[in-house]
Amino acid sequence: MSEVDKSRLIELLEYPRQRILQSMELNQCPHAGFFNQTDMQCINCHQGMECTWMNHNDENIAVEQKTMEDLRQQLLFAVDFIDSSLTPHHLSRRHCECENCLWLRKVQTALNIPARNVS
């Protein structure tokens, strides 16, 4: 894939980054969201997945240094996250225009994965 595709994927990380950050209860986190892989509290934290993701993808990280495969994996996790936050209302509408559904469709196109929930 070309550099253009890569910058497109990086752009797509922007939206889930905000959503995941909003969903996290950082006031309950003793590390203010900085994942510490040697801390048992971090390892057992119910927000562990989201937190690890954020720590790999926040704007301080040089995402452009990542490989395409890496970016793809990060986006696939984000797809699961956004997808699971949607109510069945969205899933039943093939052409829902909310920002979640629009983002999901963009990622599906960019990563060339088949759209789910299409009957």
Ligand SMILES: [Zn+2]
């Ligand atoms: Zn929707």
